Amino acid sequence: MTDTPLYHRVCIIGLGLIGSSLLRCLMADRSLAAEVVACDRSDAVCARVAELGIADRVESDATLAVAGADLVILCTPVGAYADVAALIGPHLAPGSTLSDVGSVKQAVVRDVSPHVPDGVHFVPGHPLAGTEHSGPDAGFKELFRGRWLILTPPPGTDAEAVDRLGRLWAACGSQIEVMDASHHDQVLAITSHLPHLIAYTIVGTATDLEETTKSEVIRFSATGFRDFTRIAASDPVMWRDIFLNNREAVLEMIQRFTEDLTALQRAIRWGEGDKLFDLFTRTRAIRRSIIDAKQA
Template sequence: MTTPLFARVAIVGFGLIGSSIARCVVEYPGLAGAVTCVDRAQAVCDRVLELGLADKAGTDPALVSECDLVVLATPIGAFADLGALIGPHLREGTILTDVGSVKMSVIRDIGPHVPDGVHFIPGHPLAGTEHSGPDSGFAALFKGRWCILTPLPGTNPEALDRLTAFWAGCGSQMEVMEPAHHDRVLAITSHLPHLIAYTIVGTATDLEEQMKSEVIRFSASGFRDFTRIAASDPVMWRDIFLNNREAVLEVIQRFTEDLTALQRAIRWGEGEKLESLFTRTRAIRRSIIDAKQA
């Protein structure tokens, strides 16, 4: 038996993402020797022990002190408080990472609490479902999906390699990025699509009753795809929009300008404008198919 990459990994916030990482540790040998669950809810801790996803579980932040990898996996709005609670218990040489969907705010909120000698490397696995909680995770969640690390200048290369190996062992395709750039890319690939989906489903929610029931019955013509996206966790998404404000407002602005132009083309019957945009957008679809991301 070879020694695993980490002796003991602490997962703080044991929901969809946290419990999926734990399942990887359980199912794929060589990642970590043991898992500690830290969650604010005792009920979650009990459930995690019952599922056999960790051998230690509790609400006490001091539990992280015996771990050489600590993964923060709560909604990002909790990170500032979490940093204050957990920081003092981190021991030298530990790698501290997270899975939050925004990276600049995580650096702002966690950074000040990281003791010297602890390797803080923010990360973001681009994988998820619209479900939440420790029962919704599964080991294959990260398989073939991107995981982006956004190390700060001066990050210890060996620590970066170990964390990269850990995620690769979970099945992820690895990528390194500047944190601010990560937030701009995700604002358009993920945050704007979610905001739009929430908006359109919200618009339908406000229709009079009879219309609403028909929208539900005939939802298969496009609307349905948006409702799946708009069923994602409300707290997680609230935190994403509040913490990636600048980048999200910037893409909303561009989107609104483009929608206004289309609206005007419809109002004035400018068929050629519509057709030419609808033709250009097909090319992006082909690029995605070519990049094997379809």
């Protein structure tokens, strides 16, 4: 361990679940950042973060917040990135790194890159971590522990900048993986985006059932449905932005899913028990693989 911290000044923009968890990590390990600056466009959120004492300095003006920072991480909903990037771009310090935590990556490159000045390293990132809770009070410093952190640096990105950012996340407990943005969006479409869309759909379908049945859906939610409602309680703005910004990959996965569901529907209608049994046996094996991979 050297006396020089990994970064001189880190600025976190957007102080929700992820942003505030990151602040807590940085404040807990002073070898990562000599100064931690927190920024949110909401005065109420800024006041709450100041009250929680999880930043050295809180700024509601993003242009002031990023000044002099050698690492800026966008933690707002993805839909706000273009505006934030346009605002802070001219104020980013030469040689600094700009990163983010968005759940989609191609759209982030599309929206942010045009605003990144020459000499600033743009290294998009995505921590595969979260809960169904939102806001600065929902964050906790163990959130990233044992979870993946995917970095998707565009071709030609400075290797030292990528490595240094990886070391910051590793210190937060993450396992680092580097891949290209398009592959990231495909993998996340099936592992995360489609499951969330399905959960939102089924909870909506249940809600729309007539009043009597609805209250019974809640009363008798313990066998299956309940697990979906937890996923479907995730932040609405964040998820709207994810679906709008990973459109092609999500539509492709919906299509595959719908074909498979239609095949099962047909097997049920025609009483083809063997087809059902075969699928249910295969899916059980997948669960075993996930437990073996220590992701369960």
